[in-house]
Amino acid sequence: MTEFPLSGFEPGSPADLASLPTLTSAQSTLAAEIAGLSALQGALAPSEALGAAFAEAVACIACGRGHVVVSGIGKSGHIGRKIQATLASTGTPAFFVHPAEAAHGDLGMIDTNDVILLISQSGETSELAALLEHAARHALPVIGMTASTGSTLAKASTIVLPLPRAPEACPMGLAPTTSTIMQLALGDALAIALLERRGFTANDFGAFHPGGKLGALLRPVAKLMHTGDSLPLGTPDMTLSSVIIEMTRKAFGCIGILDEGGILIGLISDGDLRPALDRDLTTTCAREIMNHAPITTRGDMLAQEVIHLMTARRKAINSLFVLDDEGRPAGIIHLHDLLRTGIA
Missing domain, CATH: 3.10.580.10 (CBS-domain)
Known part of the structure; x- marks a missing residue:
């Protein structure tokens, strides 16, 4: 078992933790992500491309008669699963399709009344190709969430949600951090806008959350x-x-x-x-x-x-x-x- 030297730090000791480089790193990470969220908020103004596209996406989903099919790969896929779960729990029927499984039979889960939400920071995720081809074949609306408006995903989407460019919190600029926070926040904004448009109530929320403390709070x-x-x-x-x-x-x-x-x-x-x-x-x-x-x-x-x-x-x-x-x-x-x- 590897031992890590703690340089005089003992658990429970009154060490000056505020001076540790670790906390400086954490604060820098949060500052970068907050800056990304601030840029996202500004981009949602009615005069901005994202603001107009967001309103169009909400209308498209709200007027749909099927499900929202969410997909993405890697970190975007993990974010997509959370967005799908939030949509479903707030009154918008939704499910997640893994893009790799889509090409091996899961395309059959998608109905002709569904709306497809695809998430890719670069917009060049090759694993999404099968979903894009299926959507084009059946004339299904595609909402593409990407930071690249000139990408393959953007060009193939019915509605593009252009994420503003913001530096990743990762010092090497490689690990998805700020970008995934922005994806998650935009997904939350989408779910809440749909919730409000549908007139989704606390009683409705309680019906979807019967278990645990949350279910108890929302029980009549x-x-x-x-x-x-x-x-x-x-x-x-x-x-x-x-x-x-x-x-x-x-x-x-x-x-x-x-x-x-x-x-x-x-x-x-x-x-x-x-x-x-x-x-x-x-x-x-x-x-x-x-x-x-x-x-x-x-x-x-x-x-x-x-x-x-x-x-x-x-x-x-x-x-x-x-x-x-x-x-x-x-x-x-x-x-x-x-x-x-x-x-x-």
């Missing part, structure tokens, strides 16, 4: 709430002794007070009940101590919105009634229900 509260006999409910004339029994049985720390039509007109929480315990519990009624304007939510409200509603106050709300369109309790959600989903 209707899928997490307690319903039916679990709800702690009472009437305005209910005595405090009965209120205490119902609150204890249901264990949500509150009780919803309904009118004769089943509409929620008030709420009694633990905090409302404690100051009233010195009253006669058998004669004092719920209407006398209830909160007449309780905070509530709707079933279509997302979990991330509900947890903010419950915790953004000076005193957090532990339980929240979920009402239907007419104001009747459809369910109740406890703060612990949200936390158990992995939101926080």
